[in-house]
């Protein structure tokens with residue numbers, strides 16, 4: 127069994143590589159690993175606070191959908207008294223202009239595949 131040592135070393139290296147994102151998180155102080163995504167360049171905030179968006183954007187989309195389809199309510203009021211359209215394509219992707227470099231990049235990494243785009247239009251990428 128003179129190979130046992132090599133196997134152990136191999137295992138240690140393997141585990142170190144596999145857990146690298148985790149260690150990276152601990153050292154950078156971030157709560158969870160997220161892939162590099164491209165944020166809008168000319169906006170500072172989302173339609174809700176960013177912690178809520180990170181965890182619950184799908185719930186907000188469901189709310190918007192219900193509001194539009196069931197109640198025919200296409201707009202919501204913004205905190206500064208303006209009006210915002212409750213629209214996946216026009217609003218979310220109007221600001222997050224690259225679905226590919228934002229939504230997809232994160233979803234691919236997380237292994238989620240929303241089926242919305244069978245019907246909803248993806249604006250042409252610039």
Ligand code: HEC
Pocket residue numbers: 160163165166169170171172173176179180183186187213214217218219220221222
């Ligand atoms: C006016 C521009 C704008 C609109 C409209 C907008 N967002 Fe955002 N969104 C941002 C910005 C800017 C951030 C980064 C905010 C921050 O870091 O504080 C963000 C953050 C997020 C995050 C968190 C990403 C992360 O790394 O944690 C998600 C998810 C998200 N948006 C999804 C959506 C969805 C879904 C919609 C539509 C319901 C939407 N956004 C509408 C500008 C926008």
Ligand code: HEC
Pocket residue numbers: 160163180183184187218219222225228229230232233236238239240241242
């Ligand atoms: C920072 C990472 C991240 C970004 C950016 C992000 N998402 Fe997500 N999204 C997730 C995760 C993680 C889930 C799965 C959550 C769960 O299953 O509880 C998810 C789930 C969803 C779902 C529900 C899918 C399902 O089958 O249940 C929708 C819809 C969705 N995202 C839309 C969007 C849209 C639209 C954008 C871009 C505007 C976006 N997301 C950007 C991480 C992200």
Ligand code: HEC
Pocket residue numbers: 187188190191194195212213214215216240241242243244245246
């Ligand atoms: C089978 C087709 C279909 C699929 C799949 C679908 N939708 Fe829709 N959705 C519609 C239709 C039709 C409307 C009503 C369009 C209108 O009146 O503007 C709508 C409206 C909406 C609205 C409000 C209006 C707007 O412009 O965005 C939201 C938000 C929405 N859907 C979110 C989602 C999300 C999130 C998913 C994926 C989890 C999804 N939809 C999947 C057909 C679909």
